[in-house]
Amino acid sequence: MALTHILLDIIVPIFVLIGMGFFIEKKSHFDLQVLTKTLLYLIMPATLITTLSTSELSSDYIWDTLVFCLAMLILLYLLSALVARALKYNKNMTRAFNLSVMYYNSGNFGFPASDLAFPGLGLAVQSIILSVQNFLIFTLGIFVVSTRHISAAQAFKQMFKMPFIYAVTLAWCIRSFEIDMPPFIWLPLEYLTQALIPMALLALGIQLAKTKISHAWQVSIVSLCCRLLLSPVMGFGLVILLDIDRTIAPILVLSTSYPTAINTVLLAMEFDSEEEFAANAVFLSTVWSIITVATVIFLVKEGF
Numbered sequence: 001m002a003l004t005h006i007l008l009d010i011i012v013p014i015f016v017l018i019g020m021g022f023f024i025e026k027k028s029h030f031d032l033q034v035l036t037k038t039l040l041y042l043i044m045p046a047t048l049i050t051t052l053s054t055s056e057l058s059s060d061y062i063w064d065t066l067v068f069c070l071a072m073l074i075l076l077y078l079l080s081a082l083v084a085r086a087l088k089y090n091k092n093m094t095r096a097f098n099l100s101v102m103y104y105n106s107g108n109f110g111f112p113a114s115d116l117a118f119p120g121l122g123l124a125v126q127s128i129i130l131s132v133q134n135f136l137i138f139t140l141g142i143f144v145v146s147t148r149h150i151s152a153a154q155a156f157k158q159m160f161k162m163p164f165i166y167a168v169t170l171a172w173c174i175r176s177f178e179i180d181m182p183p184f185i186w187l188p189l190e191y192l193t194q195a196l197i198p199m200a201l202l203a204l205g206i207q208l209a210k211t212k213i214s215h216a217w218q219v220s221i222v223s224l225c226c227r228l229l230l231s232p233v234m235g236f237g238l239v240i241l242l243d244i245d246r247t248i249a250p251i252l253v254l255s256t257s258y259p260t261a262i263n264t265v266l267l268a269m270e271f272d273s274e275e276e277f278a279a280n281a282v283f284l285s286t287v288w289s290i291i292t293v294a295t296v297i298f299l300v301k302e303g304f
Contacts, residue, residue: 010117050190053175228259
């Protein structure tokens with residue numbers, strides 16, 4: 001698949017929708033909280049249920065994806081910790097830097113990109129990645145950035161407020177026990193799933209438009225290099241090391257190339273941990289991912 005086709009058929013449609021959300025927000029302000037909650041509590045859980053319960057992913061594929069995600073998180077943490085130490089960041093900056101490198105945008109960006117690059121299977125694999133990422137960002141991520149603000153018990157309670165846990169559990173039950181869902185329940189779930197890509201990308205554009213970029217953007221360049229350049233290289237090495245099946249290996253490598261998750265800004269705002277740096281990291285990595293994600297798609301399609 002030629003790089004120009006990847007840009008025109010996959011990357012450009014994604015950024016057209018992101019751009020629409022960005023410019024609509026600049027012209028007329030949206031209630032982002034309502035849109036975000038609609039995605040978080042309705043559309044993404046519905047997508048997890050429909051994709052995970054009907055996908056052809058074997059238990060081996062699911063297990064490989066889980067192991068890959070956890071191993072990748074550990075490697076990215078070690079990378080970010082070493083870089084932060086080498087550059088002598090203070091504790092607050094180190095925490096924010098760790099999050100910007102470790103957690104990538106598996107939802108708003110990852111769902112559409114994986115689905116367009118690998119129709120069908122990409123969405124199913126990305127659903128598992130999103131589940132793992134959300135689980136870790138609302139548990140380990142909170143611990144990383146808020147050791148002085150929140151207790152272990154509070155973080156544990158926060159985790160169980162997230163709907164993705166229940167969506168994954170329901171999908172597992174439907175799949176394992178071959179439950180035949182009645183149409184009046186299943187059809188609304190499918191309609192919500194169909195709304196995912198446009199809603200997620202418009203929401204990302206609106207979020208970026210609301211993000212305040214400071215003059216200290218240079219500090220985020222290091223995070224950008226780790227997130228967009230080193231992360232997919234590490235991902236490629238990891239799928240080789242773990243001997244992951246070539247069917248899902250390119251999807252997993254591609255997922256590691258996505259820009260910094262917007263949730264890192266939300267955590268930084270919540271716990272007063274270098275909010276400006278986090279905002280710059282998200283904005284710059286999203287913009288530059290136009291080039292880097294297209295390149296990674298080209299390489300994984302040629303290499304696997």
